[in-house]
Amino acid sequence: MxxxxxxxVxxxxxxxxxxxxxxxxxxxxxxxHASEAGNDIGRYQMYTWSIEGNSQSFNPNGSYGYYIFDTKTGKILDERRNNL
Structure with a gap:
């Protein structure tokens, strides 16, 4: 029932x-509709990364870095890689 x-129900x-x-x-x-060509909001994207180090790896202190991309041209505008 x-x-x-x-x-x-x-x-x-x-x-x-x-x-x-x-x-x-x-x-x-x-x-x-797509935005106007003059509107550059979101054109540049930043990608950051880091790797934790440990005493048994090839890089015991770790490393980090970043890339800045231009999404219209596909070029890397700036990058930095640090191995501590």
Whole structure:
């Protein structure tokens, strides 16, 4: 008896979700356009890294560094690698 009520509620929820999905397909949404060429937000990306050292590795003190990329040209603008 209890599982019958649970199944009925679950089927109603699923039917409601299908109905909402159908209604959503008839509502027009605005298209997303790319930003202007002059907008350079997010053009430069920075990648940092570090490696922990230990007494049994080839580099016991570890190392770290960074790279700065220009995402429009694909060039590396700046880099630094440090072996401690």
């Amino acid at each position: 209890r599982s019958d009520k649970f199944s009925r 679950l089927l109603i929820i699923i039917a409601l979700l299908f109905f909402l999905n159908l209604v959503k397909s008839f509502i027009p949404f605005p298209y997303v």
